[in-house]
Amino acid sequence: MSTVLAARHLNKYFYDPERFRVLSDITFEVQAGEFVAIVGKSGCGKSTLLYLLSTMDTDYEGQIELAGTLLTGRSQDYLAHFRNEHLGFVFQFHFLLPEFSALQNVMLPALKLGKYSADEIEARAMAKLSMIGMADYALKPASKLSGGQQQRVAIARALINDPTLIMGDEPTGNLDKANTDNVFSIFRELASGGQTIIAVTHDPDFAAGTDRVIEMSDGLIVP
Amino acid sequence: MNLRIASQIARTHLLAKKRQTLVAMLGVTFGIAMFITMISFMQGVNQFLEDSALDASPHVRMYNEVNTQRPSLIDALRPGGFNVTYHQKPKNELARIKNGLTIADRIEREPNVLGVSPQVATQAFYNNGPIQLSGTISGVNIERENRLYNLEKRLKSGSVNALRSNPDGLIMGTTLAGKLNVATGDKVTITTPTGSTRVLRVVGTFGFGIGTIDNTKSYANLPTVQELLGKDPSYITDIHLKMSDPLLAIPFGKVLQAQYGYHTEDWATANTAILAGEKIRNMLTYVVSITLLVVAGFGIYNIMNMTVMNKIKDIAILKATGFEGHDIVAIFLLQAVFIGFSGGLLGLGIGFGLSYLLSITPFDAGGFISIKTFPVIFEPKYYVNGLLFGVITTVLAGYFPARKASHIDPVAILRG
Ligand SMILES: Nc1ncnc2c1ncn2[C@@H]1O[C@H](COP(=O)(O)OP(=O)(O)O)[C@@H](O)[C@H]1O
Ligand SMILES: [Mg+2]
Secondary structure, three states, X not given: OOEEEEEXXXXXXXXXXXXXXXXXXXXXXXXXXXXXXXXXXXOOOHHHHHHHHOOOOXXXXXXXXXXXXXXXXXXXXXXXXXXXXXXXXXXXXXXXXXXXXXXXXXXXXXHHHOOOOHHHXXXXXXXXXXXXXXXXXXXXXXXXXXXXXXXXXXXXXXXXXXXXXXXXXXXOOOOOHHHHHHHHHHHHXXXXXXXXXXXXXXXXXXXXXXXXXXXXXXOEEEO | OHHHHHHHHHHHHHHHOHHHHHHHHHHHHHHHHHHHHHHHHHHHHHHHHHXXXXXXXXXXXXXXXXXXXXXXXXXXXXXXXXXXXXXXXXOOOOOOOOOHHHHHHHHHOOOOEEEEEEEEEEEEEEEXXXXXXXXXXXXXXXXXXXXHHOHXXXXXXXXXXXXXXXXXXXXXXXXXXXXXXXXXXXXXXXXXXXXXXXXXXXXXXXXXXXXXXXXXXXXXXXXXXXXXXOOOOOOOOEEEEEEOOHHHHHHHHHHHHHHHOOEEEEHHHHOHHHHHHHHHHHHHHHHHHHHHHHHXXXXXXXXXXXXXXXXXXXXXXXHHOOOOHHHHHHHXXXXXXXXXHHXXXXXXXXXXXXXXXXXXXXXXXXXXXXXXXXXXXXXXXXXXXXXXXXXXHXXXXXXXXXXXXXXXOHHHHHOO
């Protein structure tokens, strides 16, 4: 087993309205193929931690290493390229491009990566959408989809480049039981295929099915 | 390859918000249309004023500068002595250019000379019944004069041919004719300073649009004026010439003066005041154009800044999913190029339309200026500059906010 994520002594502060320590000395590792859940009370810093780990927030103390690459201190463009290739991220509020169709939203990161031709990318994106039960809505603009539908498109988008790591901030928060179960089994399958999944969740059943649960409280990992 | 995604995203952005795209385009359109209209009109006015003044003056005028001062005999004999001479009479020197016709023919054969008109100019009194006005009369070969000054186009009545076929004909400045209360076909009595008198018939009237000429000048046939002054058929006082390029005339005038020994005056010296006015008007045009372009530029900057800021969330999402800074910049540059180019083209069209409307708008200058509509210049250069300005400004106005937006941390926007 190889370490795919290493977080060392992460500290994060917010300065608005006053200096406030959100994360205190977070240190942990995740192995390749692991399916990890992060749980904790609302406001304890789960989203903040996930943003650091996903390299989208670079304002922190400590070190982050993903897929054997030290990412702390890298340039914006380097990190963007790294995210494109190695990271799939599902936001709590989905964040699709509203003027693009569901299919285009899923295709864009792959078009950017440029590993496959446009036709292949379209076929792959359609496959991801059917897997998640969204094939019928492929051509609908993202802004015309319901919250749950947008969340499923966001999951498909996170999977399109077969990333090493998939991170989700309550990725099933807007889904019904049937769809949650579907997403869970997809994640399980990806993990058995060697991809690593880290998901913040409030769903005890979801957490119970993962390989490991990391519990947070007030910016600390509960041992 | 990345450019294709960028252009696809740019197109989606432009098409999704058609109204906003149109408003941005119109911002560019407005600035460019104003610029085109203003500069076409202002330069049209400049050109008109310059042309109407300079067209009526020869590029070079050669004449015998009559110098009536001369040293008294005693001064010549005993220079430096205490000499006092009372009431010395000025020398009687003629304004004649010796061999004027031959000189004119020789100058005409020089390269770059468009035409030469040898002539006799004299002061004259015009009498019609009780009305007596002073003015000048030029004896010309009307064909040669016509080639220089395009008289045919400046005629208000009558014809150039009528003068050629009538030895007693006279083509009179339109304002002068008005003051004398004569029209084509009427007779006028001419009295020269030498005292001779002759009755001539008005066969045409002309207007240069310049008061000092239209008010005082008439054209008659060269032999008629020579006879009137009691001179022989070789008597010439002035040689006017025009060249292919007015700028060539300035050195050429000096060459002629050295070659023939007669005084020459070029158009620039003769019209110093007009040229100074020209410089001031050109400066004014620059100031107005630059002001207009700066104002338009700020408008365009605001619009592009808004276009980028409205899409800041899309930018954050694209960055989060792996798009790099230069992809973001490319997306907005493409939009800027489209907005600048299409808005600019529309601006050129509207600018042209407005200029055209202005150029056919009747304008009553009260006969003082020979003009029926507003003077407007249609110069391709202005259109090229306008479009270049529109595209470059829009691209710059899109580039700076896009570059700034491409540097943000995606979570700075996306964090709840
Ligand atoms: N942009 C911000 N500025 C200041 N404080 C913030 C900001 N974002 C989040 N916080 C605070 O940081 C803490 C952790 O937030 P978050 O990571 O979103 O919690 P969770 O996802 O665990 O619910 C909360 O107290 C929240 O109020
Ligand atoms: Mg959260």
